[in-house]
Amino acid sequence: MKALRVHENGEPRDVLRLEETEVPRPGPGQVLVRVRAAAVNFPDALLCRGMYQTRPPLPFTPGVELCGEVAETGEGVTGIDPGARVLGGADLPAGAFADYALMSADGVFPAPASLGDDEAASLYIGYQTGWFALHRRAGLRAGETVLVHAAAGGVGSAAVQLAKAAGARVVGVVGGPDKAATATALGADVVVDRHTEDFVAVVKELTGGRGADVVFDPVGGESYARSTKCVAFEGRIVVIGFASGTIPTPGLNHALIKNYSILGLHWGLYRQRAPEAVAEAHDRLTELADQGLVKPLVSERLSAADLAEGVQRLAEGRTVGRLVFTP
Numbered sequence: 585m586k587a588l589r590v591h592e593n594g595e596p597r598d599v600l601r602l603e604e605t606e607v608p609r610p611g612p613g614q615v616l617v618r619v620r621a622a623a624v625n626f627p628d629a630l631l632c633r634g635m636y637q638t639r640p641p642l643p644f645t646p647g648v649e650l651c652g653e654v655a656e657t658g659e660g661v662t663g664i665d666p667g668a669r670v671l672g673g674a675d676l677p678a679g680a681f682a683d684y685a686l687m688s689a690d691g692v693f694p695a696p697a698s699l700g701d702d703e704a705a706s707l708y709i710g711y712q713t714g715w716f717a718l719h720r721r722a723g724l725r726a727g728e729t730v731l732v733h734a735a736a737g738g739v740g741s742a743a744v745q746l747a748k749a750a751g752a753r754v755v756g757v758v759g760g761p762d763k764a765a766t767a768t769a770l771g772a773d774v775v776v777d778r779h780t781e782d783f784v785a786v787v788k789e790l791t792g793g794r795g796a797d798v799v800f801d802p803v804g805g806e807s808y809a810r811s812t813k814c815v816a817f818e819g820r821i822v823v824i825g826f827a828s829g830t831i832p833t834p835g836l837n838h839a840l841i842k843n844y845s846i847l848g849l850h851w852g853l854y855r856q857r858a859p860e861a862v863a864e865a866h867d868r869l870t871e872l873a874d875q876g877l878v879k880p881l882v883s884e885r886l887s888a889a890d891l892a893e894g895v896q897r898l899a900e901g902r903t904v905g906r907l908v909f910t911p
C-alpha cells in the first residue's frame with residue numbers, strides 16, 4: 585500500500601515521504617480500516633516535528649483522524665463488522681495518511697449517513713473537542729456570548745457551529761479577510777479580523793461592557809492575554825491549545841479579582857478516563873449532523889502528492905476550514 589511516512593523529525597514538507605509499504609496487521613483490540621478520507625490536524629505537524637505529547641517510533645505515518653471502511657478486526661474485537669463505514673482516531677504509528685490504517689476498537693464510531701466521507705473524517709477530534717470544551721468544561725447556556733479564537737480553523741470552526749447549535753451568540757476572531765468570510769459562513773454572528781481590529785473593544789461593545797461568557801482559545805499567547813480583558817463576570821476561558829507557539833502564564837490574581845475561571849481541556853484524556861462520555865458526545869454530534877446543525881467545512885481535498893505541503897500550510901496558519909486527504 586501507499587503511505588506518507590516520517591523517518592526523521594522536521595518540518596512536514598521536508599519529512600513526509602510517499603512510500604510503498606506493508607499493510608499493517610491489526611493486533612488485539614485493533615481494527616484495520618481502508619482509509620476513505622483523513623482530516624489534517626495541527627497535531628500532525630507537531631508529530632512531524634517531534635513536538636507532540638506522544639512521539640511514535642520512527643518511521644511512522646501521521647494522520648490522527650479518519651473515515652474508513654472496516655477491512656479486518658483483531659483478536660477480542662466484537663460488534664464491529666467488516667465493511668462498516670466508521671470514523672474515529674487512528675492508532676499511530678499506522679496513521680491515516682495511507683491506504684490502510686489501524687484504529688483502536690474503543691475509538692471506532694459509526695459514520696453518520698448524512699455526511700460525506702471527507703466531512704465524516706472531520707467530525708471526530710475537532711467536534712469532540714468543541715463539545716467537551718463548550719458543554720462539559722464551560723457549561724455553556726443558551727443566550728450566552730462565546731468568543732472563539734482561530735474561528736475559521738480546525739477546532740475553531742467546530743466550536744462556532746456547536747456554540748450556535750447551543751443557542752449562543754458567537755464572536756469569531758480570525759486572521760485575514762478570507763478567514764473572516766469563512767467564519768461568517770460557519771455562522772459566527774460577529775467576526776473580528778485580528779490583523780485590523782481589536783476583539784476586546786468589539787466584545788465589550790457587543791455585550792454592553794459585560795464581556796464574553798465563554799472563551800474558546802486554541803491559540804494562546806496574545807489571544808489568551810487579551811481575552812482576560814474582555815471575559816465576563818463568572819466567565820470561563822477554556823484553554824485548548826497554543827497554535828501561536830506561546831504558552832501563556834496567567835496572572836491568577838487577575839482571575840481572582842474578576843471572578844473568572846481558567847479551564848484546561850485535553851480531550852484525548854477523556855478517551856482513557858471517560859470513554860462513555862466520548863461515545864455519548866458522538867451520539868449528540870451525529871444527531872446535530874443529521875439535523876443539519878453541524879457540517880464540517882471541508883475547504884480542500886488533498887492527494888498524497890499535495891499532503892505534505894498542506895500539513896505545512898496548516899502549521900503556518902495559512903489554511904481555513906478542514907483539509908482532507910483522500911487516498
Ligand SMILES: NC(=O)c1ccc[n+]([C@@H]2O[C@H](COP(=O)([O-])OP(=O)(O)OC[C@H]3O[C@@H](n4cnc5c(N)ncnc54)[C@H](OP(=O)(O)O)[C@@H]3O)[C@@H](O)[C@H]2O)c1
Binds near residue numbers: 736826849
Ligand atoms: N486540547 C485538545 O484536546 C485539543 C484538541 C485538538 C486540537 N488542539 C489544539 O488546537 C490548536 C489548533 O489546532 P487545529 O488543528 O484546529 O489548527 P487550526 O485552527 O486549523 O490552525 C491554527 C490557527 O491558529 C491561528 N494562529 C494564530 N497565531 C498563529 C501562529 N503564530 N501560527 C499558527 N497559527 C496561528 C491561525 O488562525 P487565525 O489566523 O485565523 O487566527 C491558524 O489558522 C492546536 O494547538 C492543537 O494542538 C487541542
